Amino acid sequence: MDSTLAIRARGITKCFGDVVALDDADLEVAQGQIHGLVGPNGAGKTTLLGLLLGLTVADSGRLEVFGTPVGRAFEAPGGVAGFVDGPGLYPSLTARQNIAALAALRGDDTRSAGIDDVLGQVGLTDVADDRTRGFSLGMRQRLGLAAALLGKPRLLVLDEPFNGLDPAGKKHVHGVLTRLAREGTSVVLSSHRMDDVEALCSEVTILATGRVVFSGPLGKLATENRELDYRLLTSDPEHARRLAAEAPGIHLAEDTDGRPGGEVLVLRAQVAALDALVVRLIHEGVSLRELAPVVSPLEAAFLDLTEHRTSESPQRKTHAQQQETGR
Structure with missing residues (x-):
């Protein structure tokens, strides 16, 4: 595998019953790159993020993270952290206690786990001792990011990390992710907010009905041949x-x-x-x-590439199955 790649996925297929979540999907993410993952609801974004976090396994295809094949075990590959469907928090615990609980689950020494450091990075120092049941959606998102940063991951996987953020909070999170990428951390994030994707991501992958319809630099979407x-x-x-x-x-x-x-x-x-x-x-x-x-x-290309696919009925066969039955 190319040593400059953090992620290399080839032919990834994942089905849930007769619903095809991912169909022969490919993905490459370079080290130190912020890579955007966009697509309509149900396009397969969360499934792909779950594969990277070890929350599910592919039915077929090959996935490598930092050159190591991801096996069939339900566990995050080494050096990978993040969240899907929003961070899981204990509402009765404070922000600091939530991070300490995560550190303890990972077997880290909570006295030297860098809890104050990660809370400071996401701008939650002033509410570190407040119970999270009173946190806004944006504050919970930032606390989830702090939890993901605790182990100093080499690959950060984030699902809709900008949900609920006010302008100041968004600017803060943008700064954190930009700094991490500059220091060599790879980031894969899904978002429906095209402005955030365009501001942060050097490359983007667009999914529709489980298939990759575009993957590459943002500049390729702004083609001079499109009105x-x-x-x-x-x-x-x-x-x-x-x-x-x-x-x-x-x-x-x-x-x-x-x-x-x-x-x-x-x-x-x-x-x-x-x-x-x-x-x-x-x-x-x-x-x-x-x-x-x-x-x-980006939004224009997103609409062009996905509207005709999402107007079709949901997929019931993978691309490979369709080729087989068409013979």
């Missing part, structure tokens, strides 16, 4: 409207404020056509105040 809708705000909206209407490859949509002659224009265009319009606007003395996709490239 996107863009918001355009300028110093002279009427002049910008006339130039956009004349420009090849530019399609004017209804203004976002719903009024003819509104200040914000919505344009559908490929990148090359949009670039040409911007050059012409500047040449004619029209200043740009805002130019941004209405829907992010």
Whole structure:
């Protein structure tokens, strides 16, 4: 196996009864990379995270973590920590006691387990001695992250870690994950929040009905051959409207404020056509105040790649079974 990879999965299939959760899925995650896992509900994201944490085992395929094949035992591979479906906490215990209980279960010396350090990393020092039954969802998510950090994992696996976080909490968690990756820790996270995925992840895997429909750098999703809708705000909206209407490859949509002659224009265009319009606007003395996709490239690609699959009936056969019966 490539020594620079933290995860290498090939042909992973997992069924629960006649429901195919993962169908011939591949995944590669480099060491020190934050890798996003996105997909509609029921796409197989939680199942894949569970495989990495040793909570379930694949029916077929091969999974390696840091070069070591993951066997059939229900246990997390060495150096892996995280949570799925939210962190499990004891509501009657304080934040500090929850972390100490986890340390004790792992056989660590709770006096030197770094409890205060991990609580400080996630910004929970001030509530370390408060019972967790009163914690908000965001505080519970941060405590779950603290628990995962306790053993200084080489691979961190997180399921919807940004749920319930306020802007300050999200910024704090972003900083923690970015620092960990910079120090060499690999992170795999699932999220429905495309802004978080785009802000943190260098690569992303998109799942739909158990199959990988895209895996690679985010830049590949922002292809210059795909038309996107863009918001355009300028110093002279009427002049910008006339130039956009004349420009090849530019399609004017209804203004976002719903009024003819509104200040914000919505344009559908490929990148090359949009670039040409911007050059012409500047040449004619029209200043740009805002130019941004209405829907992010990741979200647009997500919808393109998953909508037609999720509209189909649920899978009842794996890809391999379909090939077999089709012969």
